[in-house]
Amino acid sequence: MRIGIAQLWQETNTFNPAWTTAEDFGRFGVLRGSEIVQQLADTNELGGFIQSLRQWPERPEIVPLVRLPAWPSGPVTPETLEWLTDEMVRAVRAALPLDGMLLALHGAMVATGTPDVEGHVLGAIRAAVGYDLPIVATLDLHAHVTAPMAREANALVLYHTAPHIDVFETGQRGAALLRKLLIGLEEPVTALVRIPAVLPAENANTQDTQSPSYAVRQRLAELEAAPHVLTAGVATVQPWLDVPGLGTVVVVVANRDEELARKAACELAQQVWDARERYRPKLVGVQESVARAHQLDQEGVGLVVLSDAADATTSGACGDSNVILRELIQYEWKRGAVVTLVAPEMEDHALDLGVGRHEHMDLGGMRDPYCEPIILRVEVKNVFHAKFTMSGHLAKNLAIDMGPAAVLRHKDVLIVCTTHSGPHFAPHLFRAAGIDPFGVSVLVAKSPCGFRAAYAEMAREIMVVKSTGCAPPNYWEYPYRNIDRPLWPWDAIEGWQPQAEIFRRHA
């Protein structure tokens, strides 16, 4: 028995003007064939696939195909989409015959002219292998789940958590489902319900008992434990995708029983729809949030975390907004303030300048369309390589390399600059920079929700800042041209009823 495994990963933000190209994929770490098993046997979905396959009683041969990952950013160029599709299809063709395939697809990639990249790639793979080969695809909880994806794959398996702490386990769940299909006991039928709502991420913490997403996660676990349900998920979607059909999607895959899949998916969709107002985030203005953090700093010890959701690098924003930085430098901080910038231009300045030197530098606003650079006199405090292995939100044992990096200091404010984008919230980044992220007065996390996995227990207070950027938490106040209306929270919608679309793909 031969099982092919592959990955396609990039979460697109259509408001970010920077194109994502083959070079970005190459930099993050394209792997082919045996390199995948050598390097990723305990990492994220691919690691989940590999560990599970090794335990199947059938002792299948693991056939590693290709891994194509890039950090979240702007849309993929048409040439890059062609290259990605070609890489994937060529790897599959070369590996035939296969008995099944596990694909980690993430599910929120957009290319210019192709709003559903994963549906497109799945279609290209089907054209090469036909419809007799079972394919199970795993997707992010923020996937833009489409009908073509449900049609081309035998089953879609979604993360259940945000922050995403079950990425590896989702790989394992996908593999377990593929085995059921292969040993011939199950015939999947998928019910897909699109909810006309895009839910803000800030209150969608599945680990927070106060969040409506906590109950959703409980329900998903119940469903997957129930007889005849193969998998269930709710994709609350990446909101910064200006594409047709944007919305939250419920997926329930049952064994043969169409009515069971339909009923479970509609009930779950109704549960999410009824809770929609509870997802509206409490946002604090830039000036107000920094003033509040300063007041807490005056009163005593304790970390304040400011979520700069609008410039979240995990949401595909540019990562070089200086809007909160401008406010932080208006104050003195007893234990310092920390903020990050994606700043490739630093390679030429700070790194050559050397530690201890002072210079006036243009900081931020080079790529973010919503702010201008600010000129500050800074001291180069540290130069380092932003390279580490990350676990927690998004990752299990994931190698991250954001290139040459520097810590700049302006008064009490430390500015961590990296050459490339990456997890600009991760404690690992700050530690690599020589900073204790839990020992400062205030830390800016460029993340809307995922940062909570690392900071919720340690922070004295967390505020979500209403700043500007490519991933604004108040996205419905920004111009979208391609989404279908009505759509909550852009529009108030009365009397919506869930309706399921049914897909069958028998191997």
Ligand SMILES: [Zn+2]
């Ligand atoms: Zn996500």
